[in-house]
Amino acid sequence: MRSLDDAHSRPEGASDATVEAVGKLSEAFEVIEEARGSLYAFHRNLGRADLTLGEAVDKLREAGHPDLADEIETDLVGRNVLAGRWTFQIVEEFDDGYYSAFREHDQRVRDALMDGRRHVFEAEMKQERRTHGRPGHEATPDDV
Template sequence: MKSVDDAHTRPEGTSDATVEAVGKLSEAFEVIEEARGSLYAFHRNLGRADLTLGEAVEKLRAAGHTEFADEIETDLVGRNVLAGRWTFQIMEEFDDGYYATFREHDRRVRDELMAGRRHVYEAEMKQERRTHGRQGHEATPTTPTSADD
């Protein structure tokens, strides 16, 4: 079933197999986006942990435990997470390498096979699964329920 809006309608002559394949590629890229978000959360959490660790070192020192404070400060505060890298460097390498390459393939395939249209597979699935004419099942945000079939 075709989508009702031009932004999500398959290009003329595009096969079901192509729509499904491009949809699967987009699904894979969405998983990469989710993983990227987790990687950014990792980056932020480790940064917060390092700053909190610095506060703990200050408190240990203030409490008279300078030996522990000095040892932790020297060995752990500001330590690389991976060889030669803080998390921002991991993020930059991921973004500039794997992520950028994946995003470019997703864009190129969509541009060449779907005329740049996104989520055509999902739009067609929506048309098949929604209850036409029922409130809350509109085809688009601007489609009134009464004129929705």
């Protein structure tokens, strides 16, 4: 099947099964990217929570509750989220380990089987599903 453009066309000799397999690997990596985004949101939210907690401690102190403020500050403000780790360390370990390994395998497979091309499976699906010649169904932005 002819694809949208050279950047998304099936390399010569690539079988349907190969295109589908590489598409499935890319789909899995997209899930990893989504999980990575959630991990970064977790990192940002925990950081924001710790800063807000510090403000709450200050307000408790100002309101005349220094013992409670001291207890919370000592136990929670700046506390590790996991053993020995703040969230930036979790993000870095994930990025440097599992994420990097997954990204490298995804790239290596695309290089070996798709001449480095991305989204070949999806591009072919677009060609199959779109209504050729209908506005809003153009193959590429250049066709608009």
